[in-house]
Amino acid sequence: MSQQRHGSTPGNAPGERTGAVTAFPDLPEATIARLPEYLRALHNLGEAGADTVSSEGLSAAAGVNSAKLRKDLSHLGSYGTRGVGYDVTLLIEQIEYVLGLDQRRAVCLVGLGNLGHALAGYDGFASRGFKIVALFDADASKVGEEIQGLTVRHIEELGRVAVEENIAIGVIATPAGAAQAVADVLVDAGVTSILNFAPCVLSVPANVDVRKVDLAIELQILSFHEHRKASLTALPGGRSATAAGNQEAVGS
Amino acid sequence: MSQQRHGSTPGNAPGERTGAVTAFPDLPEATIARLPEYLRALHNLGEAGADTVSSEGLSAAAGVNSAKLRKDLSHLGSYGTRGVGYDVTLLIEQIEYVLGLDQRRAVCLVGLGNLGHALAGYDGFASRGFKIVALFDADASKVGEEIQGLTVRHIEELGRVAVEENIAIGVIATPAGAAQAVADVLVDAGVTSILNFAPCVLSVPANVDVRKVDLAIELQILSFHEHRKASLTALPGGRSATAAGNQEAVGS
DNA sequence: CGCGATTTGTGCACACCTTCACAAGCGCCT
């Protein structure tokens, strides 16, 4: 129930990380959240024919500060070449390796309503390292339906199928009331990562990661800034004195 | 193009907070991102019949540390009662006021493909302070279609309609290639907040806020942790020695 | 072969955020 950040397992054996093989990089959370953005920008640049890219160029494409980008990349030991920049192909490989995208991960989707249908039909998964291998719903009228070549199965089959298909990630797109129950089923089935679209907090064991996407929260944050902007411009003090373009990303 | 955080307009008149009217609270970004979560939890508690709630109780329902919750609430000057807790109804009102949810904000949705249809049919907007007032698409075969009582209009009408309907927030659900052009149209129409579902970076003027939701990024972050967990358990060192449940939210 | 232009990698200072721990305040019960 208590909350905890991902990184570093606060009190583990110190000085143990040096193991020669599989010495897994211990990256800051903030860096991890940006790597996918860099990856996308790199793919774009690569398709545009670039062989190398400077930190300045890549950071512009990813919408971040260039010093931050360099520090992020330095964390994963990726070596650019001074005076030249980073090799696009090499950097893509490095980031994909760190993110574990070299092995295409199996994803299952639970809840095929409004949102679930859209997700099932989304091709952005496949192109970015994931494969939806199973669809589940509790509604008998949905079970059996065929979507994008996959047949919707009853949620009771989840346990069996998850093992068969080696599912690592589960996506929850059910109403909030059902989300905790679905999460429990996923956890029992050995799934250790969950992406939750239902607007609620999930309780899961320590070894399971949950990320949440909540539309209404995003809108409410925007609403706050609207409110602020309105009250600022209404004040005599002054027009918004901000500086440059701002892009607020979604991340942890 | 450069990045900038939202908050605080660094050098404004200090000690000015005491202004009686419209003294707008200058909240930390991290706090703002959590307020919607508190709000949701409060609504749940209220429906469950609670009149007051302690910081401990509310923080548990929202999935955060209780000290953090208290500090967040103290920032907005909200007064709980020592020995008792917070008045649920009052706190809801306070948070809704700060977030600017007392006035129902008009939202438009651009791009009615797969995802756009799901969003248009989502009732979670209305119940949380927003109203979708217009739908736009560039595809002639989509224009004219009726969805949830709204008719899809051509994007060229956006400028006119945005003013008529006083649209403050625009949601982009078009392919990435069209997103920047759509953003430009929205900005020209006077929209100052954008929620972007397309996987790309948008350039907008300083006074416009952009938030992004990118599914693939969320999955890739989960993938990283899967990768990490796998390599840890594979090591002789030890089983995952983590502590408690963890919940990673989406925020700025 | 050396020089200058370029770009990386990073030390440092600062700002922001989180968490603990506890004094101050409040209500209830006797």
Place this chain on the structure above:
DNA sequence: AGGCGCTTGTGAAGGTGTGCACAAATCGCG
């Protein structure tokens, strides 16, 4: 009225993240 238990609000400490500014490294060219 007084004491007691509970809960808030916050000072202080530690951690994380950010961005500037610059030394070190590399390339290309004369």
